Amino acid sequence: MIQLTNVNKRFxxxxxxxxxxDDVTLTIGEGKIYGIIGYSGxxxxxxxxxxxxxxxxxxxxxxxxxxLMSSIGGKELRQARQKVSMIFQHFNLLWSRTVKENITxxxxxxxxxxxxxxxxxxELIELVGLAGRENAYPSQLSGGQKQRxxxxxxxxxxxxxxxxxxxTSALDPETTDAILDLLTSINERLGLTxxxxxxxxxxxRKICHEVAVMEQGRxxxxxxxLEIFQSPKAPITKRFVSQVTEPEDAKKVMSLMRQDHxxxxxxxxxxxxxxxxQPVLASxxxxxxxxxxxxxxxxxxxxxxxxxxxxxxLTGDEAATQKAITxxxxxxxxxxxFGK
Amino acid sequence: MISTYLPNVDWTKMWDATVETLYMxxxxxxxxxxxxxxxxxxxxxxxxxxxxxxxxxxxxTGSLVNIFRSIPFIILIILLIPFTxxxxxxxxxxxxxxPALIIGAAPFYARMVLIALREIDKGVLEAAxxxxxxxxxxxxxxxxxxxxxxxxxxxxxxxxxxxxYTAMAGIIGAGGLGTLAFLDGFQRSRTDVTLVSTVLxxxxxxxxxxxxxFAVKKLDKR
Numbered sequence: 001m002i003q004l005t006n007v008n009k010r011f012x013x014x015x016x017x018x019x020x021x022d023d024v025t026l027t028i029g030e031g032k033i034y035g036i037i038g039y040s041g042x043x044x045x046x047x048x049x050x051x052x053x054x055x056x057x058x059x060x061x062x063x064x065x066x067x068l069m070s071s072i073g074g075k076e077l078r079q080a081r082q083k084v085s086m087i088f089q090h091f092n093l094l095w096s097r098t099v100k101e102n103i104t105x106x107x108x109x110x111x112x113x114x115x116x117x118x119x120x121x122x123e124l125i126e127l128v129g130l131a132g133r134e135n136a137y138p139s140q141l142s143g144g145q146k147q148r149x150x151x152x153x154x155x156x157x158x159x160x161x162x163x164x165x166x167x168t169s170a171l172d173p174e175t176t177d178a179i180l181d182l183l184t185s186i187n188e189r190l191g192l193t194x195x196x197x198x199x200x201x202x203x204x205r206k207i208c209h210e211v212a213v214m215e216q217g218r219x220x221x222x223x224x225x226l227e228i229f230q231s232p233k234a235p236i237t238k239r240f241v242s243q244v245t246e247p248e249d250a251k252k253v254m255s256l257m258r259q260d261h262x263x264x265x266x267x268x269x270x271x272x273x274x275x276x277x278q279p280v281l282a283s284x285x286x287x288x289x290x291x292x293x294x295x296x297x298x299x300x301x302x303x304x305x306x307x308x309x310x311x312x313x314l315t316g317d318e319a320a321t322q323k324a325i326t327x328x329x330x331x332x333x334x335x336x337x338f339g340k
Numbered sequence: 341m342i343s344t345y346l347p348n349v350d351w352t353k354m355w356d357a358t359v360e361t362l363y364m365x366x367x368x369x370x371x372x373x374x375x376x377x378x379x380x381x382x383x384x385x386x387x388x389x390x391x392x393x394x395x396x397x398x399x400x401t402g403s404l405v406n407i408f409r410s411i412p413f414i415i416l417i418i419l420l421i422p423f424t425x426x427x428x429x430x431x432x433x434x435x436x437x438x439p440a441l442i443i444g445a446a447p448f449y450a451r452m453v454l455i456a457l458r459e460i461d462k463g464v465l466e467a468a469x470x471x472x473x474x475x476x477x478x479x480x481x482x483x484x485x486x487x488x489x490x491x492x493x494x495x496x497x498x499x500x501x502x503x504x505y506t507a508m509a510g511i512i513g514a515g516g517l518g519t520l521a522f523l524d525g526f527q528r529s530r531t532d533v534t535l536v537s538t539v540l541x542x543x544x545x546x547x548x549x550x551x552x553x554f555a556v557k558k559l560d561k562r
Contacts, residue, residue: 094485
């Protein structure tokens, strides 16, 4: 569906060139929700703009659904863009147009007649849940509603790919979740491929099938979201994963518990997929003569299954504790010992 | 009763002069709007990083605008006499004032257009491009409507400046309230004529300002 091959993008003159995208090769399958995560300045904004030809690569090729976006231009590029639409962090609606007129704008560009434009707009307003607001101006809408208009506008020309440029970063957590749900249902109902960039692991966790992690213009890690959560390899990926699996206070709780219970062994367990549903903990308590207290627990739902962490304090006989840890390993639970 | 206080005012003449002022202002405002808009859009689109980015055209247009904006209007009228003669066939009357009025005001308005266009959110332009919009679509459906309040308040200011210019054009016999105030009022020491002409000019200016403000308020949905 989308294929980037050895893509480089440099800005500025050769003397003081900035490499925004550095030798990126990426394959995105049809119908997938593909997330690209990175901190600001990682090059993800540039990368996503290569997909609709708003930026042209310095080297390499960008192919979207059989069209070579990196080399076409003029009318061909403009027509290709109607099938690769985009939504934005700051919505980028035309303030001079109403909700309905904003949604019909891409249809005007595509040269669709007025009756058809009206019909399509009404349908999209319904789809994104803005019925009754069609004649409002953007300034009269909340952030979440504006993004809904942005999504409806992006869907107007029945695109094959939807690019999301930090689409939820300007929204509060609740609105973010509502917009993410909308994107998921669009992906399922219309079967279109969604590529999104974000700096929030929460977004990746909630809706993406696959993820690429970017750092300094390079893609440092790619893979299935659940796999990345299960075993992040690059240090930056670990940091992103800990954004959702380890709340801020976890470390504080651990050090406090360590002070209160100097005799215990602290372990962090990570459960993935069907493991989360098996009574590992029950067997642990039953089979070993140790005391187990739960300090902190957390389950994250990803598109591919659940992912959970549990921080335990094991108190009791040294040898038994050791055996218990071995047992956990054998059960396929990732276990990290924090020492005594 | 009025004739007691304003003994020298010939109301027919006064009315004719007002109509001439309105006529000169209206026609030159329309042309200034068109030429200023075209110049402003050209300046905007040829600036680095924009759709028609072209250094040469940008610098040339920019310099031309700056030069004509800098020449004092009274001197511009005199400099343009041969051009006016060629274009209109005469250098007297309201029509003869038009070339100077438009050439004097369009560059001034072009700068305001440029400022207005720069105020447009870059993201909106990017969004239009991402939808596959042609340059003409971007100009007529994004740039102009999105900057319309600023374009309108700009043309209001320019129209008021043009009222002042028409008065100056009175020096070369353009007609209108300026000529009346200067020739009939000042040079013949009829203070009442000067005074009434001034009041009428003020009324014209206030009406333009009011209409401009009203239109801006009506159009601005931000």
